Amino acid sequence: MSQKRPSQHGGSGQEVRAAAARALAPVLSDQGSLAGLDEHSVVARDRGLLKELCFGTCRRLPRLEALAGVLLKQPFKKRDSDVQALLLLGIYQLLYMRIPAHAAVGETAGAARLLNKEWATRVLNGCLRRLQRESEALQAQVDREESVALEHPPWLLNALRQAWPEQWRDIIEANNHPGPMTLRVNQRYNDREAYLGMLTEQGLSGHLCPHAPDAITLETPCDVTALPGFEEGHVSVQDEAAQLSAALLGPALAPRPGARVLDACCAPGGKTAHLLEQFDIALTAIDSDNQRLARVEDTLSRLGVEAVLEHADATQRDWWSGTPFDAILLDAPCSGTGVIRRHPDIKKLRRKDDIRPLAKLQRQLLDNLWPMLREGGTLLYATCSVLPEENSEQIEAFLARTPNAHVTTPSDVAWGIPSGAGRQLFPAQSSHDGFFYARLEKRTA
Ligand SMILES: C[S@@+](CC[C@H](N)C(=O)[O-])C[C@H]1O[C@@H](n2cnc3c(N)ncnc32)[C@H](O)[C@@H]1O
Numbered sequence: 001m002s003q004k005r006p007s008q009h010g011g012s013g014q015e016v017r018a019a020a021a022r023a024l025a026p027v028l029s030d031q032g033s034l035a036g037l038d039e040h041s042v043v044a045r046d047r048g049l050l051k052e053l054c055f056g057t058c059r060r061l062p063r064l065e066a067l068a069g070v071l072l073k074q075p076f077k078k079r080d081s082d083v084q085a086l087l088l089l090g091i092y093q094l095l096y097m098r099i100p101a102h103a104a105v106g107e108t109a110g111a112a113r114l115l116n117k118e119w120a121t122r123v124l125n126g127c128l129r130r131l132q133r134e135s136e137a138l139q140a141q142v143d144r145e146e147s148v149a150l151e152h153p154p155w156l157l158n159a160l161r162q163a164w165p166e167q168w169r170d171i172i173e174a175n176n177h178p179g180p181m182t183l184r185v186n187q188r189y190n191d192r193e194a195y196l197g198m199l200t201e202q203g204l205s206g207h208l209c210p211h212a213p214d215a216i217t218l219e220t221p222c223d224v225t226a227l228p229g230f231e232e233g234h235v236s237v238q239d240e241a242a243q244l245s246a247a248l249l250g251p252a253l254a255p256r257p258g259a260r261v262l263d264a265c266c267a268p269g270g271k272t273a274h275l276l277e278q279f280d281i282a283l284t285a286i287d288s289d290n291q292r293l294a295r296v297e298d299t300l301s302r303l304g305v306e307a308v309l310e311h312a313d314a315t316q317r318d319w320w321s322g323t324p325f326d327a328i329l330l331d332a333p334c335s336g337t338g339v340i341r342r343h344p345d346i347k348k349l350r351r352k353d354d355i356r357p358l359a360k361l362q363r364q365l366l367d368n369l370w371p372m373l374r375e376g377g378t379l380l381y382a383t384c385s386v387l388p389e390e391n392s393e394q395i396e397a398f399l400a401r402t403p404n405a406h407v408t409t410p411s412d413v414a415w416g417i418p419s420g421a422g423r424q425l426f427p428a429q430s431s432h433d434g435f436f437y438a439r440l441e442k443r444t445a
Helices: 012-026 044-059 061-071 077-098 103-114 120-133 135-142 153-165 168-175 192-201 240-253 272-276 290-304 350-372 392-401
Strands: 184-185 206-208 214-217 234-239 259-263 281-287 306-311 327-330 371-381 403-409 418-421 420-427 435-442
Touching: 012 077, 012 120, 012 327, 044 061, 044 077, 061 077, 061 135, 077 103, 077 120, 077 135, 077 327, 120 135, 135 240, 153 168, 153 350, 168 234, 184 240, 184 272, 192 206, 192 214, 214 240, 234 272, 240 259, 240 272, 240 327, 240 435, 259 272, 272 281, 272 327, 281 290, 290 306, 290 420, 327 350, 350 371, 350 392, 371 403, 392 403, 392 420, 392 435
Parallel strands: 259 281, 259 327, 281 306, 327 371
Antiparallel strands: 184 214, 184 234, 206 214, 371 435, 403 435, 418 420, 420 435
């Protein structure tokens, strides 16, 4: 994502809003995501605000867009998606942030100049002032539409309601709030009780998570550089649900030092690293995205652990030596509907039509990798989705066409709910993300 460098004169209210608009414009025009947000496009003291503006605006996008539609006499042209972004940012600040209204309006409208679109200053001023005057009436007007009031695209709202009649309201509520910051303590250095003590000494408070044995959730997120021993690999940031993969593979890996393990979709490497911290294994980690693979390399070198990393397509066999694996982790590409609170741009970028192709890719991955597993070996299927098509239905169909696949997903655990042959976790406020796990063993058919 190309973004301007901060000016030599330091940050200003307008600069940070212009930077946020530049980062949001590609999301609004379907040309990019927030993944590439360059925090260094503003001075250090504005970085938190930049993140809050971008992520918060995406989190509330369906409602902000509806309000923008009412406020504008006619929509901005496609090439002015940066100005549209400023309007959404302004509405977000007025309705959801504790920024004085005069600053929210003035600095946001003024930021149009930094985008070389001075003509938009008046329009933005006019729209935002009207919102100030008629806030309640305008909000009531747009909230008549349920998907607007609940801040989710209609297709997703329907899918969640249909799949999870009892849980969909809680899922939506969790999606609309930022997720907590959870740490994975590297047991090679400290147990988590000891690490919690180190955090307390540092003035950081947190609590032990109930399900993942290495996890601590912080009361308030902080910069990783404030975490004791972060650079030395004593701790990493990873959601509690994501940490369960190591526990689920434990019975297959702990008794077999040197086990041959494949992490088939490994980037950015959170689960790869956790497996290497916990088990003495020979790990091959592949991913089809070279840029993301580079992040795995950085993580492993920070932690001082090693794996064979390969840029490869897990729907193909050209990279495989032919020697079967003892265990395979398939953390499949998916809709990300369990982690919307961490990637709120999913609300804008993900479409109903994406789900079928994703399910097809997951099926291809399962079918291609299964023959690479030795008899008696374990495959752990994981997604950060809450949609049955990618989860329980996917595994049900796999079991129907794969007679030597037997379900070993544990039922005696306190997390998630049974869902077909797997377990489904839902995103929960101040707790873990949404995830699905199914554990399968290869037996004689
Ligand atoms: C859910 S993410 C994996 C997260 C990772 N396991 C972790 O814990 O950090 C899915 C990954 O699958 C990769 N991927 C997508 N299609 C693939 C394919 N055909 N072969 C290998 N990797 C693929 C994506 O690049 C992405 O990095």
